[in-house]
Amino acid sequence: MILLVPILIITLMYFMFQNVPHRPGAAPPFNNACLILLGLFPLFVMFIITAITMQRERALGTLERILTTPLRRLDLLAAYGTAFSIAAAAQATLACIVAFWLLGFTTAGSPAWVFVIAIVNAILGVGLGLLCSAFARTEFQAVQFIPLVMVPQLLLAGIIVPRALMPEWLHWISNVMPASYALEALQQVGSYPDLTATALRDIAVVVGFAVLALCLAAATLRRRTP
Amino acid sequence: MPAVLTAAGIGRIIHRMMSSSSDELLRRGVEPAISIEHLRVVRGKRPALHDLSVVIARGTITGLLGPSGCGKTTLMRCIVGTQIVTAGSVTVLGHPAGSAPLRRRAGYMPQDPTIYNDLRIIDNVRYLASLYGMDARAADAAVEAVGLQDHRSALCANLSGGQRTRASLACALVCHPDLLVLDEPTVGLDPVLRVDLWEQFHALARAGTTLVVSSHVMDEADHCDDLLLMREGHLLAHTTPTQLREDTGCTSLEEAFLSVIRHSTASAAG
Numbered sequence: 120m121i122l123l124v125p126i127l128i129i130t131l132m133y134f135m136f137q138n139v140p141h142r143p144g145a146a147p148p149f150n151n152a153c154l155i156l157l158g159l160f161p162l163f164v165m166f167i168i169t170a171i172t173m174q175r176e177r178a179l180g181t182l183e184r185i186l187t188t189p190l191r192r193l194d195l196l197a198a199y200g201t202a203f204s205i206a207a208a209a210q211a212t213l214a215c216i217v218a219f220w221l222l223g224f225t226t227a228g229s230p231a232w233v234f235v236i237a238i239v240n241a242i243l244g245v246g247l248g249l250l251c252s253a254f255a256r257t258e259f260q261a262v263q264f265i266p267l268v269m270v271p272q273l274l275l276a277g278i279i280v281p282r283a284l285m286p287e288w289l290h291w292i293s294n295v296m297p298a299s300y301a302l303e304a305l306q307q308v309g310s311y312p313d314l315t316a317t318a319l320r321d322i323a324v325v326v327g328f329a330v331l332a333l334c335l336a337a338a339t340l341r342r343r344t345p
Numbered sequence: 346m347p348a349v350l351t352a353a354g355i356g357r358i359i360h361r362m363m364s365s366s367s368d369e370l371l372r373r374g375v376e377p378a379i380s381i382e383h384l385r386v387v388r389g390k391r392p393a394l395h396d397l398s399v400v401i402a403r404g405t406i407t408g409l410l411g412p413s414g415c416g417k418t419t420l421m422r423c424i425v426g427t428q429i430v431t432a433g434s435v436t437v438l439g440h441p442a443g444s445a446p447l448r449r450r451a452g453y454m455p456q457d458p459t460i461y462n463d464l465r466i467i468d469n470v471r472y473l474a475s476l477y478g479m480d481a482r483a484a485d486a487a488v489e490a491v492g493l494q495d496h497r498s499a500l501c502a503n504l505s506g507g508q509r510t511r512a513s514l515a516c517a518l519v520c521h522p523d524l525l526v527l528d529e530p531t532v533g534l535d536p537v538l539r540v541d542l543w544e545q546f547h548a549l550a551r552a553g554t555t556l557v558v559s560s561h562v563m564d565e566a567d568h569c570d571d572l573l574l575m576r577e578g579h580l581l582a583h584t585t586p587t588q589l590r591e592d593t594g595c596t597s598l599e600e601a602f603l604s605v606i607r608h609s610t611a612s613a614a615g
Contacts, residue, residue: 180459187425188476188520189448342443343429345388 121168121206125160125214129153133222150309153224155278157214157233158305161207161241162298166269167262169203169248174261177252183344192340196333200245207241228308232318236308239325240301246332253339272298297328376439378403378524378555379424384433386419386578393419394578396433401557401571403523406550408569409559410602416578417559418456421526424557425453438523449477452522456529456559458509460516462502466493469501470515477520487519490545492538506533514542525549527558531565543568563599574605581609 136149176182185195215234218224226233251268255261275293276282282293282303293299304321308314379401386394394416401407409417422428423435426443435442438450460469470484488497491511496504501512514530525546531539546556546568558569566572567586574581574589582589582605586598595601 179461180455180457181461183427184453184455184459184516185473185476187427187443187448187451187453188473189445189478190476343427345429 121164122210122213125156125164125210126217128160129156129214129218129222132156149222150224150226153218153222154226154233154305154309155302157211157218158236158240158301159273159276159278159298160214161211161237162244162301163269163273164210165203165207165241165244166248166251167265168206169199169245170252170255170261170264171248171258173199173249173252174255174258178257182340186340186342192337192342195340196249196337199249200242200333203245204238204242207244208238211237211241226309227312228310228314228318232308232314233305236301236304236322236325239322239329243297243301243325243329243332246329246336249336250332250339253336272296275299276302278302297325300324300328375403377401377436378405378438379557380436381423382434382436384420384423384435385431386416386423386428387431388419392578394423397578397580398433399573399580399583401555403555404550404553405570406546406556406558406568407571407573408566409557409573409575410561410563410566411575411581412606413561414577415575417575418528419578420575421453421528421557421559424524425451425526427453447524449520450523452517452520452525454514454517454525454527454530458506458513460501460509460512463500465498465500466504466512466515467497469512470519473516474519479519479521483519483521484515487515490518491515492541507535507538510534511538523554525554525556527556529559529561531560531562539565563597563602566598566602574602576606576609579609581605 132152133149136147136152139148141147173182176185186192211234215230215237219230247268251264252261255264275285275289275296276298277285277293282290282299285293300321304318304325307318307321311318377400379399381397381399384394384397385392397416397420409420411417419428423430424437424442426435426437426441426447437447440447460466461472464472467484467488470487471481474480474484474487485494485497488494491514493508493511493515496508499508501509504512510530510533514527517525517527531542534542543565546558550556550570558565560566566589570585572582572584572586572589574584584592589598589601589605590596593601593604595604
């Protein structure tokens with residue numbers, strides 16, 4: 120499932136854009152859409168999976184139980200982060216192979232950077248998911264964090280309306296959201312053959328957000344509860 | 346028949362009930378397994394434990410008995426160090442409860458079977474084993490100890506209630522702890538298996554493990570060396586099954602417990 124869904128959606132988009140006319144000289148519209156999907160899908164999926172898994176650990180009592188063992192909290196987070204990142208890496212690898220080889224997707228920059236950004240986004244998704252799981256009492260509530268946390272981020276990142284065209288105050292909000300930087304980095308890789316300073320800065324910002332989210336998540340893992 | 350007691354009789358009971366087999370062991374100068382002093386816990390807005398003090402000797406089986414909601418689980422969570430404590434101290438095997446050196450030495454089985462439904466029994470136990478730094482053989486032994494070797498590769502989601510409890514118990518046994526805290530380990534088990542498990546608990550205690558076992562089934566109290574009778578966050582008595590029968594004049598522990606509760610209510614009202 121986790122491996123096939125992104126491929127299917129990218130393929131679906133390929134056919135959606137098949138007959139859409141585009142200006143000669145400009146990149147085909149599928150390219151732009153595929154780039155966004157490749158880069159941001161891991162963020163979205165990993166957020167959902169982590170938030171629900173971790174919420175279940177909390178609600179089931181297994182978290183309390185494993186915290187009575189010698190396991191350190193950072194070990195637990197690192198283990199979760201690694202496991203989900205490996206899943207995300209497999210997902211991104213397959214999606215990139217299909218997009219670049221079979222569907223004629225091209226970027227000006229190296230496909231390796233698209234892959235790197237996808238993985239960084241996945242880790243960010245894991246961090247945000249772990250953090251949000253602390254505030255959900257049930258799996259039902261955990262699911263509700265998707266529209267609350269993920270959707271505004273993705274909208275304000277500039278998927279539909281470019282950030283530059285947004286009102287000032289929305290621009291400011293989007294400035295403090297990690298997905299904005301993730302998308303900008305993707306677009307930079309998509310348009311320039313070399314890795315630009317902006318792209319590098321953006322990747323660093325996303326990594327920073329991911330580390331921050333993981334640290335905050337660690338703070339919500341309490342051995343002692345009321 | 347519950348004995349009819351006079352006011353003087355109640356005093357005698359309360360006094361004598363605070364002498365248990367623990368006390369004898371402790372008099373011999375052995376360091377206690379658990380020492381709780383003036384423990385107070387508030388959960389939500391309600392006090393869950395009021396100023397509770399008790400000392401439990403090593404290598405004993407202590408039964409934690411009382412009606413549901415009396416604070417058994419809260420007390421157990423204090424001992425394993427997962428409960429936020431308002432006041433007082435809990436010392437386990439010479440260390441503050443929940444501190445790092447204890448995490449390798451204390452096994453805890455929560456009341457609800459806390460196992461992963463999407464894993465097989467053996468994988469659940471192996472996971473806990475690896476967290477304690479034990480190998481796969483320890484996991485096999487623990488699964489066998491709870492009589493689940495025929496189901497070891499069954500998915501936990503497909504297990505019956507009793508099997509789930511046993512799988513959860515195996516996860517606590519796997520680390521060969523010095524202290525085992527078991528919250529209602531025999532709920533939903535058939536009599537044969539129950540006897541079997543109690544034999545194992547006795548074997549563990551003989552080997553030096555300290556066990557704290559909660560139950561609301563009074564006939565299980567007979568398997569314990571010591572009894573802690575609790576009610577509404579108070580420790581009513583720290584006694585032994587024999588002593589409890591003697592003091593209340595009841596033959597069944599069920600009646601004995603009821604009579605202690607009635608007297609505690611009466612003395613609280615009076």
